[in-house]
Amino acid sequence: MSAAFELRGLTAAVPGEKAAIRLVEDVSLHVHAGETLAVVGESGSGKTVTFTSALGLLPKPGRVIAGQALLEGVDLLTLGPEALRRMRGARIGMVFQDPLTGLNPVFRVGAQIAEVLRAHLPLSRQAARDRAVELLARVQIPDPARRVDDYPHQFSGGMRQRVLTAMAIALGPRVLIADEPTTALDVTVQAQVLDLLGDLRDADGMAMVLITHDLGVVARQADRVAVMYAGRVVETGTVAEVFAAPRHPYTIALFRSIPDIEAPPGTQLAPIAGSPPEPARRPAGCAFAPRCFAASEAAGCHATRPPLTGTGHAAACHRQGALEIAA
């Protein structure tokens, strides 16, 4: 079965003083219909850049310099601006991080949903409005016929994320990319929004990409996971595989840094020392080597960049063989 959405060797860069600075490098991912792929990583690891690049939304002067973004077999990166616009919203939807700023403050939410519908379909004003009410009902907004005429500031954060979700699924896209959809929301609302996204995925058979830094969300929602670090995918596999036996030291460190409610009182968390390198200052070898507990000169961690190896469950680490014994 071919993937609904697949990235192959995607590399995006901004012009630098000497050479182009690569924001994300050689990213390959895929997600099947009805499946959720979680993309995990720290802020600045390139999660968002990867998908905004694929959709042609990377702010200037950034641009994609290599790779393919295949949506049901069509490479989005080869499409002209108008053809790409027709794909966005219609075939591939996106939900962003901050629902508080994601809606236009001076238009009614119904009008904003209608704007999306009419960007792709020859609908009358009334028909678009009727569809907007149905969509609000689908994302479980109470009293949608009345709420359709409200403005964004009259909605709570969770409700606004539902409205944005309604816009993203308005045209029945095959792929839905959710970029930290719950990060800005109250904990109590997070689960509701995630459940809604899961339900919509199942009902429409969409492929879903869930960008998050919350491993709890990954465990709950995702089928497969890709861990990103410094613009590259460092580990990928099914959630079961990766959670049971993480192979990349970065993934292992991520798990160690999660608070454990069953740990004895007084147990210290194990944060990852240091911070990820900026895109312009990535080291020559493995980008994680300077912070890695397992890095060694002998394995060449500081000299050569490790390739992603393994079928199915794969990791990009020179020492993964040795680690499985150690971990």
Next chain:
Amino acid sequence: MVGHVARCVGQLAVALLGIVTVAFFLMRAIPGDPALYMLGDFATTEALAALRARLGLDLPVWQQYGVFLLRAVQGDLGTSVVTGEPALREILASVPPSAALAVAGMAIAVVFGVPLGIIAAVRQGSAVDVGVMLLALGGISFPVFWVGIVAILTFSHALGLFPALGATSEPGFWKGLHHLALPALVLGLSVAAYIARLTRSAMLEVLGQDHIRVARAMGVPERRIVWKLALRNALIPVLAVIGVTFAWSLGNAILVEAVFSRPGLGSTILKAILARDYQLVQAGVLVLAAAVVLLNTALDLLYATIDPRLRQR
């Protein structure tokens, strides 16, 4: 809504009182005697004193002020010492040509300024952007009286497209418009320059906001994003500035009227100041101030229709 209107009326009253008070004392602070002006240098001391008494100028200034306020609230702004006509009627008679000039000027300013600002913002950094911003800089920097003279030399004298006089006694709407065109253009372009710069910066800010990124991700066409979704946000600060520039362009209108020998509030008030015609100056200032305050009140109400967040207060 009722509360909002009541508050606006209250603000209007306070603003007008302040302005008219300043005008009252400023006129009396500058040297010059209306009685002397009317009767001439050879008038006898008795005649001057009699006239001063008739005009109420022999009273202490604070008493004159009291009398003025008391009459003003009853709608009586006194009579012009020069013509003997009621000051308010005299002023209102010269409002239409000035209003025509100001409205035409503002219309030109908005019609040129807003689209130019949008285009400059969308093509930020391009030759179009640089060109529009240079033009805008020129429009702000060159004084209207200079632009007015250059316009007369170019369009009236050299090209013969428009009359050099900004007004005509001949009847007919098109005739009047033909005479109005050049002064309105001169007045409007300086404001257009200002509005273009402001629209550009407001658009740039809005186009960088999250909701625009969302609209792009949903495949909304760029044309709709710029001219509908972003523009309505950007218009809020632009409207605010239109209110301020209106007061500024009323001042410029006086200069433009002088350059184009156009009748209007400008020439009426200028003559009244020179003649120390206190009543006429006060009435003129009051009418100008009322126009500015009323326009700003109208704009306040307009904000609420554009920005829903302002409605509930």
